[in-house]
Amino acid sequence: MKLQQQLDAYKKGFVAKAPKATLETMRGATRALAESGLVEKAVKVGDRAPGFSLMDSAGQRVTLAGLLTRGPLVLAFYRGKW
Numbered sequence: 001m002k003l004q005q006q007l008d009a010y011k012k013g014f015v016a017k018a019p020k021a022t023l024e025t026m027r028g029a030t031r032a033l034a035e036s037g038l039v040e041k042a043v044k045v046g047d048r049a050p051g052f053s054l055m056d057s058a059g060q061r062v063t064l065a066g067l068l069t070r071g072p073l074v075l076a077f078y079r080g081k082w
Contacts, residue, residue, distance in 0.1 A: 043077065049064060049075055050064075051063070051064050051065060052064050
């Protein structure tokens, strides 16, 4: 099963079980985000990341350039506090 099919099945199951108030809250937040204009400013697949350094989970400093020496890299961005 392809990832999109798995995601669609998960969403269908979640929507079937979630309380109505929860779904309304989530849909409202999604609508507000879409209307904010942030979607157009978001990083897109294939965009180049600027060079950076940060601490990894073991407290070691890593850089984008250093990570790329190991091969392709996938960056995941978390919005933070929901």
